Amino acid sequence: MEGSFGELQEKVIGRGLCTACGTCAGVCPVQAVDWAEMDGEPVPELAGACANCGICPAVCPGAEVNIPVLEKFIFGRERPEEIPDLGFYREALLAWSADLPVRKRGASGGLVTSVLVYALEEGIIDCALVAGFRRDDPCRTGAWLAASKEDILAAAQSKYACVPVNTLLSRALAQGYRRIAAVGLPCQIHGLRKMQYLGRPASMAKSIVFMTGLFCAAQFYFEGTRHLIVERLGLTGLDEIAAMSYRGGDWPGHLVVELKDGRRLLLDRHQYMYHHLMPAFKRDRCEMCVDWSAELADLSVGDYWDPGARAGEALGTSSCLVRTAAGEEVLKGAVQSGYLETAGLEARRLAAGLGFELKKHAAAFRLKQRRRFGWPVPEYHRETDYEPFPREQHLAPETKTGKE
Numbered sequence: 001m002e003g004s005f006g007e008l009q010e011k012v013i014g015r016g017l018c019t020a021c022g023t024c025a026g027v028c029p030v031q032a033v034d035w036a037e038m039d040g041e042p043v044p045e046l047a048g049a050c051a052n053c054g055i056c057p058a059v060c061p062g063a064e065v066n067i068p069v070l071e072k073f074i075f076g077r078e079r080p081e082e083i084p085d086l087g088f089y090r091e092a093l094l095a096w097s098a099d100l101p102v103r104k105r106g107a108s109g110g111l112v113t114s115v116l117v118y119a120l121e122e123g124i125i126d127c128a129l130v131a132g133f134r135r136d137d138p139c140r141t142g143a144w145l146a147a148s149k150e151d152i153l154a155a156a157q158s159k160y161a162c163v164p165v166n167t168l169l170s171r172a173l174a175q176g177y178r179r180i181a182a183v184g185l186p187c188q189i190h191g192l193r194k195m196q197y198l199g200r201p202a203s204m205a206k207s208i209v210f211m212t213g214l215f216c217a218a219q220f221y222f223e224g225t226r227h228l229i230v231e232r233l234g235l236t237g238l239d240e241i242a243a244m245s246y247r248g249g250d251w252p253g254h255l256v257v258e259l260k261d262g263r264r265l266l267l268d269r270h271q272y273m274y275h276h277l278m279p280a281f282k283r284d285r286c287e288m289c290v291d292w293s294a295e296l297a298d299l300s301v302g303d304y305w306d307p308g309a310r311a312g313e314a315l316g317t318s319s320c321l322v323r324t325a326a327g328e329e330v331l332k333g334a335v336q337s338g339y340l341e342t343a344g345l346e347a348r349r350l351a352a353g354l355g356f357e358l359k360k361h362a363a364a365f366r367l368k369q370r371r372r373f374g375w376p377v378p379e380y381h382r383e384t385d386y387e388p389f390p391r392e393q394h395l396a397p398e399t400k401t402g403k404e
């Protein structure tokens with residue numbers, strides 16, 4: 001059992017701790033891990049003979065992420081106590097694509113898409129691991145290897161249903177790609193960093209040029225989307241759908257469903273997110289994740305809600321924490337080459353936003369409750385403080401930050 005897929009099954013999947021990040025399938029040297037669908041959710045399963053190499057249970061971020069050890073590995077030192085919230089970063093900034101159609105196509109300001117396009121066109125990467133919608137089932141999410149600008153653009157915007165993107169790692173290497181950009185949620189970045197830390201598989205660990213993490217309040221069960229489509233939009237079946245996006249139309253983007261008969265239906269983002277997906281359909285494992293701002297990524301990117309911006313009348317802007325030298329290099333390159341435009345940002349304002357409280361503090365408190373009852377919990381090797389901060393504290397000049 002130890003060192004096999006069976007260990008993963010017993011310690012992670014069977015205990016409800018799988019994040020569906022895809023790393024186990026992505027690192028398997030004999031491609032024995034595949035995906036089953038259970039209640040609409042991707043679940044890893046053994047589809048071939050396990051080589052008992054021990055890699056998948058070792059890199060899986062489901063039950064354990066040793067954040068202090070990984071931070072020392074990435075940033076060269078342990079996090080001092082006074083920077084508990086957003087992790088290490090070199091610079092905080094606002095950014096948006098200099099290409100207006102790309103900016104409009106992005107969930108926020110199209111930063112992620114622009115950086116990937118820059119890195120591909122400049123020959124810094126051969127491909128990127130991205131999340132989009134499936135061509136054969138347009139309301140379901142899927143992952144693909146993007147090796148052209150068109151493939152990257154097709155993956156723009158946020159998908160509020162699971163995409164095990166890291167699964168694509170082994171396929172990328174099999175196709176001869178050696179310089180890969182990864183984009184993912186905090187759990188996906190955790191899996192990739194564990195792989196790099198362990199150096200297994202060695203070829204994969206070395207192949208990732210930079211990782212872009214998305215700020216993440218939660219991922220959601222697809223069942224939540226199905227309910228939106230049937231209950232709120234009044235469709236009788238998902239097979240009426242020709243195309244879908246969670247952040248379609250003008251910024252900040254809404255649930256847009258295009259039907260095969262030509263009709264276009266729209267559901268307000270605030271309504272579907274805060275009155276449906278967020279309260280009722282958060283994935284259970286996400287409720288226990290204490291990483292909101294993708295603290296282990298090279299670049300971490302989120303929505304920026306400019307207090308003065310009016311929905312439908314403004315263009316989106318991405319907020320970004322530049323954490324590592326690799327992140328800084330690619331971001332600066334994209335700016336200097338005219339792909340991105342930037343402005344300053346006080347990072348502490350990010351922690352004053354709704355997503356931070358909904359995720360980090362809530363998860364820290366929930367972990368404590370679950371431990372009390374002996375329920376399964378992931379181990380992050382760091383206690384996260386959940387004391388509420390008065391809003392002004394985030395916005396006061398002397399607030400402490402993680403800036404190095």
Ligand SMILES: Cc1cc2nc3c(=O)[nH]c(=O)nc-3n(C[C@H](O)[C@H](O)[C@H](O)COP(=O)(O)OP(=O)(O)OC[C@H]3O[C@@H](n4cnc5c(N)ncnc54)[C@H](O)[C@@H]3O)c2cc1C
Pocket residue numbers: 105106107108109110111112113114129130131132155156157158159160161162163165183184185214215216217218219220301302303304318319355356
């Ligand atoms: C589930 C989820 C929750 C989020 N929660 C928050 C939050 O609480 N606060 C906040 O500020 N921002 C949050 N974000 C991030 C935000 O919505 C934008 O994705 C981010 O600001 C980047 O915008 P952009 O315009 O720069 O990226 P774009 O140019 O639109 O590119 C987006 C990239 O993200 C990738 N991607 C999209 N969905 C997924 C997914 N499900 N899994 C893996 N990769 C994906 C795509 O491959 C694409 O390359 C969340 C995103 C997701 C997917």
